[in-house]
Amino acid sequence: MCGIVAYTGPNPAIPVLLNGLKRLEYRGYDSAGIAVEGADGISIRKSEGKVSELVGLLGEDEASLKSSTCGIAHTRWATHGPPTTVNAHPHAGGKNGIVLVHNGIIENHRALRTTLEGKGYVFVSETDTEVLAHLVDSLYAGDLLEAVTTALKEVHGTYGIACLSDQEPGVLLVARRGSPIVIGVGADETIVASDASAIIKHTRQAIYLDDNDIAKITGKEIDIRSLNNMPVSRKPAEIDWSADAAEKGGYEHYMLKEIFEQPEAIRNTLRGRMDPERGTALLSGLDLTPRELADLYRLLIVGCGTSMNAGLVGEYAMEDFAGVLAEVEQAAEFRYRNPIVGSRDLVIAISQSGETADTLAAVREAMDKGALVAGLVNVVGSTIARETGRGVYLHAGPEISVASTKAFTSQVSVLLMTALKFARSRRMSVEQGRQFVREIESIPSLVEQVLAKNDEIAKIAEKYVEQTSAFFIGRGYMYPVALEGALKLKEISYIHAEGYHAAELKHGPIALLEASVPVIALCNDGPGKDKTLGNVAECRARDSRVLGIVTEGDEEAMAAVDDYISVPACPLHIAVVPSTVALQLLSYHIARLRGCPIDQPRNLAKSVTVE
Numbered sequence: 001m002c003g004i005v006a007y008t009g010p011n012p013a014i015p016v017l018l019n020g021l022k023r024l025e026y027r028g029y030d031s032a033g034i035a036v037e038g039a040d041g042i043s044i045r046k047s048e049g050k051v052s053e054l055v056g057l058l059g060e061d062e063a064s065l066k067s068s069t070c071g072i073a074h075t076r077w078a079t080h081g082p083p084t085t086v087n088a089h090p091h092a093g094g095k096n097g098i099v100l101v102h103n104g105i106i107e108n109h110r111a112l113r114t115t116l117e118g119k120g121y122v123f124v125s126e127t128d129t130e131v132l133a134h135l136v137d138s139l140y141a142g143d144l145l146e147a148v149t150t151a152l153k154e155v156h157g158t159y160g161i162a163c164l165s166d167q168e169p170g171v172l173l174v175a176r177r178g179s180p181i182v183i184g185v186g187a188d189e190t191i192v193a194s195d196a197s198a199i200i201k202h203t204r205q206a207i208y209l210d211d212n213d214i215a216k217i218t219g220k221e222i223d224i225r226s227l228n229n230m231p232v233s234r235k236p237a238e239i240d241w242s243a244d245a246a247e248k249g250g251y252e253h254y255m256l257k258e259i260f261e262q263p264e265a266i267r268n269t270l271r272g273r274m275d276p277e278r279g280t281a282l283l284s285g286l287d288l289t290p291r292e293l294a295d296l297y298r299l300l301i302v303g304c305g306t307s308m309n310a311g312l313v314g315e316y317a318m319e320d321f322a323g324v325l326a327e328v329e330q331a332a333e334f335r336y337r338n339p340i341v342g343s344r345d346l347v348i349a350i351s352q353s354g355e356t357a358d359t360l361a362a363v364r365e366a367m368d369k370g371a372l373v374a375g376l377v378n379v380v381g382s383t384i385a386r387e388t389g390r391g392v393y394l395h396a397g398p399e400i401s402v403a404s405t406k407a408f409t410s411q412v413s414v415l416l417m418t419a420l421k422f423a424r425s426r427r428m429s430v431e432q433g434r435q436f437v438r439e440i441e442s443i444p445s446l447v448e449q450v451l452a453k454n455d456e457i458a459k460i461a462e463k464y465v466e467q468t469s470a471f472f473i474g475r476g477y478m479y480p481v482a483l484e485g486a487l488k489l490k491e492i493s494y495i496h497a498e499g500y501h502a503a504e505l506k507h508g509p510i511a512l513l514e515a516s517v518p519v520i521a522l523c524n525d526g527p528g529k530d531k532t533l534g535n536v537a538e539c540r541a542r543d544s545r546v547l548g549i550v551t552e553g554d555e556e557a558m559a560a561v562d563d564y565i566s567v568p569a570c571p572l573h574i575a576v577v578p579s580t581v582a583l584q585l586l587s588y589h590i591a592r593l594r595g596c597p598i599d600q601p602r603n604l605a606k607s608v609t610v611e
């Protein structure tokens with residue numbers, strides 16, 4: 001959620017910190033702040049709103065700050081206390097000049113606050129972070145590492161922190177439990193961030209802290225310890241994507257860039273993983289021993305939001321092709337409802353970021369219960385990727401837009417490969433496998449054909465700009481597409497949108513249909529189309545305008561709707577991807593025409609690291 005950047009080294013800190021904050025702004029953007037060391041101690045500047053507001057605040061009169069070579073910065077997504085300047089980070093503690101930024105939630109903040117108030121500490125904000133700052137101060141006796149370590153042992157909850165003390169200039173303390181911290185190792189400097197995109201401009205060497213690690217950084221010296229004060233060795237890993245990959249590259253928004261990157265992203269996802277000769281997919285991270293395979297009872301897929309919608313496609317494909325019982329479950333529900341899961345279950349956790357708190361908790365729950373657990377993750381080195389220890393990376397490249405696009409289509413591609421792999425190890429023939437390989441390999445070019453209709457889709461979007469509510473309907477493989485289409489539209493355009501199974505509409509939601517409520521219907525040619533066209537007729541009979549996603553050349557479907565976007569002919573399990581891309585573009589253009597802040601929708605953050 002929020003973003004952290006910190007710097008210590010020989011160069012001015014402020015440009016590095018502000019640049020890092022801009023890179024991280026997609027993680028939270030309700031307020032931002034910076035703290036840098038100077039001759040007169042630590043100076044803090046904070047502001048409500050975007051990072052640009054903070055930049056404006058650091059005017060010419062701040063020349064003294066500009067020579068500082070050590071500092072911390074934060075962009076916030078509010079949890080405790082509204083997005084005001086006073087609640088923005090960094091927060092200062094007590095009299096020892098402790099200043100810190102924090103991602104996560106300190107769950108026992110109320111009890112700690114009461115104790116600290118009893119000791120005379122005065123709180124200015126409503127945040128849980130200020131509690132941590134005062135707590136560190138109350139424990140400070142000349143050694144910042146010791147004070148932070150002791151404080152962290154007293155807190156319950158999650159944190160990624162960066163901390164300074166004006167008693168120890170040039171020393172930066174960082175620590176994590178449940179909220180990522182990456183240390184960028186430069187030639188003579190160190191840049192810390194909550195996300196590698198903020199350090200890639202400076203170095204590709206990254207150390208990913210594990211939970212309960214605490215690092216004391218002085219210039220380029222990095223001393224990592226456990227909370228029990230035992231030295232910990234963490235080797236730097238190479239970040240394998242370029243700085244350009246995290247830039248807009250001439251597109252108006254990251255979302256549009258990422259929509260257009262999909263053919264390449266999917267090619268990267270598939271690269272080296274298809275075996276056309278044997279008609280199967282090579283996913284070594286999902287290799288089971290013959291015994292595990294023979295014993296496999298069920299595939300459980302867990303995830304949140306868009307990742308969960310992709311999981312639903314996986315559920316259908318796994319049962320359809322591999323004949324393996326499959327279920328998709330919302331990760332938070334899985335964690336809290338005491339699920340029946342055991343050693344004969346393979347649990348696949350799907351997460352673009354690899355940091356989503358509920359998905360991570362579901363992974364831990366499944367591991368505790370003895371299940372085989374694998375991750376389907378985009379961000380290399382993320383917590384879910386590391387904790388599962390096995391799985392498949394998406395290789396879709398950095399996804400900056402808050403609304404997920406290329407991660408979804410890469411996730412679906414991997415899930416189709418997974419279904420193929422399991423199907424081939426069970427009952428699918430080599431010929432059928434080869435056909436499936438050809439179908440999966442056609443996905444990037446099918447997406448290109450939809451992207452070529454961008455202008456046409458932008459024109460259609462004009463007809464749907466004024467609506468305040470919309471329904472998306474589909475059946476079978478097109479049902480998850482309806483859910484994902486509705487999610488995209490609501491999150492970036494603020495139009496209330498619901499995804500429903502086409503048959504379910506009659507069980508209640510149809511009461512809401514009228515001329516001002518359009519229906520977007522997935523009418524792709526294949527099993528279930530006739531029934532969906534029947535549902536389309538029911539919607540039009542209630543005066544709803546219907547926009548159909550139809551198969552190219554399908555005159556019947558085109559005649560049945562008011563407007564249509566056609567996608568290339570292909571089997572329905574494959575049509576999921578081009579159809580979703582058409583809906584991504586539709587949502588994008590509607591949001592653009594409505595003047596919405598597409599890359600940073602209100603109230604949202606890219607990576608949901610709190611429950």
Ligand code: F6R
Nearest residue numbers: 305306307351352353356403404
């Ligand atoms: C919607 C969106 C979210 C995420 C969800 C899970 O566009 O991006 O619904 O899919 O927060 O995030 P990850 O995949 O990072 O676990």
